[in-house]
Amino acid sequence: MSDRFTQTTSTTARLNVYIQGKGFPILALHGHPGSGRSLSVFTNHLSKRYQTFAPDLRGYGKSRFNGIFEMYEHLDDLEALLDRFGIEKCLLLGWSLGGILAMELALRLPQRVTGLILVATAARPRGNHPPVTWQDNFYTGAAALLNSINPSWQWNRETFGKRSLFRYLIQQHTPTAYNYIAKEAMRAYLQTSPTATRALYTALRAGYDRLKDLQQIDCPSLVLAGAQDRHITAESSLETAQYLKNSQWVCYPNTAHLFPWEIPQQVLGDIDRWLEEHPQVIGSQ
Known part of the structure; x- marks a missing residue:
């Protein structure tokens, strides 16, 4: 290699x-x-x-x-x-x-x-x-969209974030982590x-x-x-x-x-x- x-x-x-x-x-x-x-x-x-x-x-x-x-x-x-x-x-x-x-x-x-x-x-x-399921993708899309609008929204972190693929990227679902994801991860992913x-x-x-x-x-x-x-x-x-x-x-x-x-x-x-x-x-x- x-x-x-x-x-x-x-x-x-x-x-x-x-x-x-x-x-x-x-x-x-x-x-x-x-x-x-x-x-x-x-x-x-x-x-x-x-x-x-x-x-x-x-x-x-x-x-x-x-x-x-x-x-x-x-x-x-x-x-x-x-x-x-x-x-x-x-x-x-x-x-x-x-x-x-x-x-x-x-x-x-x-x-x-x-x-x-x-x-x-x-x-x-x-x-x-673990293998990625359609539910993972659904929750991840919802969590990412809502997080881009309001990164500090606890309801989104609890309802969608912890069920999404975010749960394999972070363990501590804090406003700080979600702010970084909203500010830097989404644009980088799209680019x-x-x-x-x-x-x-x-x-x-x-x-x-x-x-x-x-x-x-x-x-x-x-x-x-x-x-x-x-x-x-x-x-x-x-x-x-x-x-x-x-x-x-x-x-x-x-x-x-x-x-x-x-x-x-x-x-x-x-x-x-x-x-x-x-x-x-x-x-x-």
């Missing part, structure tokens, strides 16, 4: 990117479906001290792309983005698919990556999501192209597994997981942390794949503490 990531192509996409703050650069990579704006829970906080770059990956958000492409081409695009902004070294933060790309970029460009913050992701991703979906699922069906290659990564890593994540299980995130040489693993109880939107302050606090303990990842000693 790794060959899908180690190829190179001469054609790169000029990615739309959201830039905030000043200081040491942090490249933040979103998941599927997603966009650069989906990472505001991280970038709004981190950009107070660092400069954050949150691109829309090829085929996502405003980075429109016509035609079929493979997963490795995301890496070509990201390397071109680093060159475009003159970023010699950066910290990588990746959520879900973004975490996979962060690990791949660290393998490809070890001299440019100072550290990894890996969120709800794994080098050998495994899920245990995700079929070709981006094809590229991801083609790679996963081929049996993506980079565990043994992780020993090549020397930089410090923080691996964060939700205990009830059904999309990429906490066990597969722990497995990744165990293969990384210099990693710290944190698992949050009663949370799922979107745990940064469930418990943002706790997650950001843990990231801040890790950054203080590893000043080298932000260019300090």
